[in-house]
Amino acid sequence: MNILVCLKWVTAVRPALTDGKVQSDEAAHEVGEADRCALELAMDLDASRNSTTVITVGPADSRAALFAGIARGASHAVHIVSEATPPPMEAAHAVAEFVANRSFDLVLTGVQDSDELAGVFGIALAHELGWPVVSTIVRVEKGEDEAVIVLSERSGGRGERLRVHPPAVLTVQTGRELPYVPIMALLKAKRGTVEEIELEPGVYQDARSPQLKTYGVHEPDEGGGCMLLGGTPDEAAARLVDLLAERGLTEALR
């Protein structure tokens, strides 16, 4: 079973803001958590570590995402090189063009990236390919007749067990405990081969990629009125109990 795992190189910390714009270049980066979970599910299916390809779309530094993938067991890596990280619909289009010329059975990716929290990439990729897609996957195993059996998470702890016949796209939910990747494995991965494809600017400028007007990025303005209670734990706790009583919450203290 040939598996492609799509990884996005995202900021690991809250980036700085200048005039309502994100300055993420200087921030520490990582592979997004949901994408890392997708990689782990691929490793569950690929015990022999010879049929998983990792791919990323982005500028030169996003190649580090591929090294992380190789260090975890991916056998091949593809970098679609662009000047900047493209919007999800454009990235999906680029990956779809790559997939269309290869023979993958499954494409796994995170249900949403942790920077834009967009949640569009995997579903847009499936749409481009004309493949079925199942979202919020937390488990996958091989079934009969080359199918896979997946557990898709629903709200409130519910779920669905589904049989999926490849080719298909699976978007993966976070939650899995992620293994530590030794530095030595990462250093070794950096000596691995990465296939490069150039992404032509504006390759996906059509009606399916409408330009939204972004007014700016800012700090959350919800809340902000938190009263911090200082002193020793005993002093802070006593003050808290007094405040709760003042707010008529004494019934909670019965």
Place this chain on the structure above:
Amino acid sequence: MSGILLISGEEESSILSASLVSAAQRIASEQDWVVTAICRSDEDANRLRHWVDRVVVVDPDPPGYEAHIEPQLVKGVWDRIDPDVVVLPHDHRGIDLGPRLAVSLGIPFLGNCVGWYRQATDLVFTRAVFKGRLRADVGVEPIKAVVALHTGRTTEPIARETPAPVEEVLVECSPEPAIQLLEEIAVEEDGIDITKSDVVVAGGRGIGDRENFRAIEDLAVALGGVAACSRPLVDIGWQPSSRQVGISGKTVDPRLYVACGISGATEHVAGMKDSEVIVVINNDPTASMFKHGTYGIVGDLNDVIPAIIKAVTDSRQSRRTEI
């Protein structure tokens, strides 16, 4: 027809559905739009027709894998009424249905919306980004969009003078033969309904050790409430999913919510932000949970929780003595 095509929340989330309808009413009012609700049952239609301008009950022909069928149903209605935006809740279903619908309609999906405002002629939605640590304001006018909203405290929608008309539509759907439902997994219940308690004490990853959840339970008992948790504790198997607060868990709005060792990810905050009083206990003063708190204590849970339990016990003892 200019307006909103509204998809209400999951069937058990009637509170969220009412909040969402209320939000749609307010957006429509500012934009001079109408609200058309789409639903799947006569029961929902009878509830919604008192709040919106038009109700469409849809049925798939033939039925099939729900996640594949539902976007086709909504698109069928979209094609008939040509609205401006689709509004749906940012819940588990919304984060799947929203993008599916957006890509099939060829319009943007704006998920994680925590608010909106009007800027000149633009309708601007505020999205949570960067793990909820920042907000991005994105204008959609005149572009059409699918918008997933985090619903707020229950706001009863404004009732219409006369119930809206209800239309039944059969939408021809193409099934997805590559996906078969084998089993529906039920909620892992432990007999405690965290949505019914006036006091909820929740622990997160910051509790550090499984055994430390005992302190969360002790504090919950001391405060007369129930113990709950954020998603990471369910993921690592320390707590059942029935105790999870958040988008993928349950939504609570108790009088008192105590968040212990919880960082404040959007996933969790969406499930408890409408609590009347929020107490945040965390040893990381930069934890974004403090932004949502009413009162905060920066400190080690192992020190602070026993101190609160003692203060509660002392307070109770003191009041008994006074009586």
